[in-house]
Structure formats: structure tokens, C-alpha cells
Amino acid sequence: MSRDLGNKLQKNQGQSNKVAPISLDELPLEAREIVNALPKEKQSIAIRFMVQRSHTGPLPLPESFGKYEAVLPGAADRILRMAENQQNHRIDIEKQAVRRQFNQSGTGQWMAFLIALVLIAVGGTLIYYDHDEAGSAIITVTLVGLVIAFIKGKDSQKSNLESKKQ
Numbered sequence: 001m002s003r004d005l006g007n008k009l010q011k012n013q014g015q016s017n018k019v020a021p022i023s024l025d026e027l028p029l030e031a032r033e034i035v036n037a038l039p040k041e042k043q044s045i046a047i048r049f050m051v052q053r054s055h056t057g058p059l060p061l062p063e064s065f066g067k068y069e070a071v072l073p074g075a076a077d078r079i080l081r082m083a084e085n086q087q088n089h090r091i092d093i094e095k096q097a098v099r100r101q102f103n104q105s106g107t108g109q110w111m112a113f114l115i116a117l118v119l120i121a122v123g124g125t126l127i128y129y130d131h132d133e134a135g136s137a138i139i140t141v142t143l144v145g146l147v148i149a150f151i152k153g154k155d156s157q158k159s160n161l162e163s164k165k166q
Contacts, residue, residue, distance in 0.1 A: 058083040112149065116142050 024032055024043070035043050055061055059079065060068065068075040119142040126135030 058086060112146075116146055 024035060027035065035046050038046055065076040065079070068079065120139055123135040123137075123139035123142065126132075126138065128135075
């Protein structure tokens, strides 16, 4: 680090836009060892450069709960209720999505069944009126299509189960 940068940091220590200082004990062990190896006058500057906290998730860090509670009594409970409500909302949405997907799948199967019946009936009617080749072709193509759809559906189910196991 350049001497000018260190001097600027020391001059700016009293400004209000600085992050609250932390103690050496709050640093991870590896960082503590690095800071302890520095001269005392450089340690606070090094700590200021090294500390960055990040948190993601619906709940704040446990030590933050006390701070929220100190500022606004009951805030910690409100935060927990908010997270619980959000979780329940997500569960409800997932249930609806699964139910809709199941209904859609069932509807598609019934439609395919009706189309197959109609095509087989058309093929049978053609055979009855002495159009054996056309009727046989329609029935054969319909049955082959059903078999292929059934096999692909089973393969898709197997791959979905395998991906969920991983």
C-alpha cells in the first residue's frame, strides 16, 4: 500500500461515512494472523480493507436480531413471521403448480385417447367399406404413434426421477 493512501485513511478516520470499526477478535483466524504480522499502526488500516460481510436469505444474521429488537421492540418477531408467511406462500404456489400440471397431464392423456379412438374408428370404417390399405395404414400409424408416445413418456419419467435423486 502506498504511503499516501495510508495517510489519507488516517486523516479520514473521524468521518461519519466510515463503516463501524471491528475488533481483531471478530476476524477469521487466517486474517487475524495476517493482521498480527503487521506493525501496530498499520493493523487498523488492514482491518478496514479486509472486512466485508455478506448475507443472503429471508432472515438476518442472529446478531442482527438483537439490534432490530433494540431499535423497534417486537421487530424480531415480525421478521420471523414475515419469513414464515413467505415460506407458506411459496409452498401454496408450488402445490397449485403441481396440481395444475397433474390436471394438464390428465387432460392431455384423455385427448390423446379420444383422438386414437376416432382414428381407429375411421380406419375400421375404411376397412369395412373395402378400403383395406388406407384403413390398415391409419390404424397402424395410430397404434405405432401410441406405442412411441408411451415409450417416450416412460423414458421421460425415468430421467426425471434420476435427476431428482441427484
